[in-house]
Amino acid sequence: MGSQTLVFLVFALAVVTVECNSEVDALTAWKRVLVDPNNVLQSWDPKVNPCLWFHVTCNSLNSVVRVDLGNASLSGPLIPQLGDLTNLQYLEVFGNKLSGTIPRELGNLTHLISLDLYNNQLSGPIPPTLGNLKSLQFMRLNNNKLTGKIPIKVFQLIQWGQLMIINVSDNQLAGRVHQHTNITTGFAITTIIQDVKA
Numbered sequence: 001m002g003s004q005t006l007v008f009l010v011f012a013l014a015v016v017t018v019e020c021n022s023e024v025d026a027l028t029a030w031k032r033v034l035v036d037p038n039n040v041l042q043s044w045d046p047k048v049n050p051c052l053w054f055h056v057t058c059n060s061l062n063s064v065v066r067v068d069l070g071n072a073s074l075s076g077p078l079i080p081q082l083g084d085l086t087n088l089q090y091l092e093v094f095g096n097k098l099s100g101t102i103p104r105e106l107g108n109l110t111h112l113i114s115l116d117l118y119n120n121q122l123s124g125p126i127p128p129t130l131g132n133l134k135s136l137q138f139m140r141l142n143n144n145k146l147t148g149k150i151p152i153k154v155f156q157l158i159q160w161g162q163l164m165i166i167n168v169s170d171n172q173l174a175g176r177v178h179q180h181t182n183i184t185t186g187f188a189i190t191t192i193i194q195d196v197k198a
Contacts, residue, residue, distance in 0.1 A: 023064045024050055026081040034076040040069065063087040070116065071095035078122070083108035094140065095119045102141075107132040114138040118167065121145060126168070128153045134161040139168075146171040 028046045036042075043054045051058035057066035064085050075097035082091070083105025089112060098120040106115070107129025115136060122144040130139070131153020139154075150168060157163035 022084050026079075026084040027053075027056070027064070027067075029081045030079050033079060034074050036072075036074055038073050040072045040074070057090075059087065061087075065111075066090040066092070068092045069096065074098065077101075078103055078106070078117075080105040082106060085109060087111055089113045089135075090116075092116045093120070097121055099123065101125075102127055102130075102146075104129045106130060109133060110135065112136050113162075116140045117144065119143045123147065126150055126154060126173075130154050131156060133157065137162045137164050139163060139166045142167040142169045142171065144171050146173055149174050 024046050027044060027050055031041050031044045034041065040055060043052070044050070044056075045053075049062065050056050050064055051062050055068045055072075056064055057068070059065045065087055066089060067085075068090070070092050071094070073096065074093070077100035078093075078098060080103040082088075082103060086108065088109050091106075091109070091112065092114065094116045095118075098117070099122065101124035102117065102122055104127040106112075107127060110132060112133050113135055115130075115133070116138065118140040120143070122141070123146065125148035126141065126146055128151035130136075131151055133139075134157070136157060139157075146168065150173060154166070158166070
């Protein structure tokens with residue numbers, strides 16, 4: 001019985017170590033492409049467990065569940081490797097100067113509850129893969145330079161997912177959306193989009 005417990009513990013430790021390594025790889029790859037004038041990412045050392053980094057929160061299994069970099073004066077892109085943070089629940093990077101497109105790989109973050117990318121300089125379309133985020137409750141993409149239409153899969157999160165707030169105002173998006181009420185739950189859904197040409 002004791003040997004079975006030991007084998008299980010070794011296996012669990014190996015899984016956590018692999019997960020931690022992929023999270024370190026993803027976050028340090030992102031750090032390399034960001035301009036960080038205030039050194040807010042100084043503690044992001046790949047030789048150190050990311051649970052000890054500033055602006056990162058982990059769960060009891062030492063997996064990254066939150067990245068808080070709001071109003072940190074960062075510039076640069078979001079990168080596809082962020083989709084490797086498979087247990088991430090909160091991505092809070094509002095109020096920076098992030099540019100480029102929203103990576104489609106963010107659609108892999110199926111535990112995400114809050115996606116706050118507002119007040120940046122992001123451009124291009126909203127990826128349809130964000131419609132995979134069934135746990136998402138808050139999606140704030142306002143005050144960027146996003147173009148195109150909001151994907152139907154993203155709107156379906158209001159009816160079939162947990163989405164309560166989606167704010168895409170002050171972009172260059174096409175279409176018009178009104179406030180909705182989710183009849184099945186009774187929660188008010190706040191959907192905000194700037195009225196632009198259809």
